[in-house]
Amino acid sequence: MGDDSHLIEETTEREEILRGGFLHVVRDTVKLPNGRFATREYVLHPGAVAVVPILDDGRLVLERQYRHAAGGVMIEFPAGKLDAGELALACGRRELLEETGYVAREWAYAFTMYPTVAYSDEAIEIWFARGLELKGAQLDQDEFLDVFTATPDEFLGWCRDGKVADSKTLAAALWVQNVIAGTWKLDWQTPSVAA
């Protein structure tokens, strides 16, 4: 789509404005394409991985979790933040096991999503997982969630009816629909057990 110089902003300054227990927020000064200056405040985030786990019978593994900021129980695919230096696939395997108790034999990268382009640098990689075997969840003592399964039709119906409202889960639903229809292809890999 050609030259983007009429759109791009250049950072001229950065100031840390919040170092919370969880959130880290900076304020950048940027030079706009017209030469004027503006500020951009946003959350610095390590990135995250979400997993679409598909059982051998085609059912999806999902979670119900209370989300304080959203003020309700949300239906979501398993997901979590990258640890320092952690690769996305390793994070997906860790979060899938910790939260749902499943290990997966095969993995496929699907897409990357920015949940909040206006005020966070978070990117979420979405991976599909199949060849699932139940080992038992390893939740932290202060982590509470229900794991359940649904057919793709049930799940897509919930997306249509507003029962699914989490962005990564809705965006992944586009992939669920097209992968199951066979119109979008995934490149499955079998990582080594130790990796």
Next chain:
Amino acid sequence: MGDDSHLIEETTEREEILRGGFLHVVRDTVKLPNGRFATREYVLHPGAVAVVPILDDGRLVLERQYRHAAGGVMIEFPAGKLDAGELALACGRRELLEETGYVAREWAYAFTMYPTVAYSDEAIEIWFARGLELKGAQLDQDEFLDVFTATPDEFLGWCRDGKVADSKTLAAALWVQNVIAGTWKLDWQTPSVAA
């Protein structure tokens, strides 16, 4: 899905930890289902509206905009924050006109999405708009974006190929695909011109 009391957190305290020029962040203390306490830091947001504008020939109206936090130019549907007291439909009409220059004769609510359930209370309503007429965009002098059009097939191909990475736009793509296929129905309304 039954009783959620084993999942729900109760707020016991709130502290404002950032009042930026743009971001407002609070730290809530919550009582967990096990009686222990935890803190939740998140952005307070007024909410937003995104619009899926469909031209009479079936093409979609999209934007390319540099997003500093994401560090690149993103393909997005038009969207913006709710003004104080503003209704979602009014916000959608305002943002569509300001950013793309179009007014729409018919509108339909599609779904609501939480972009970042872990650290923002933002909810985005996604509306479809048709019966479009070009009046001319009204961008702020410090706002820079390109407006362009694409067929639904082109747009869905970009979602598959990773060229679309914005969460509201990817989630809306699930609706674009199913509305165009005729499998999901929208309830179109014709708001008064003045509203």
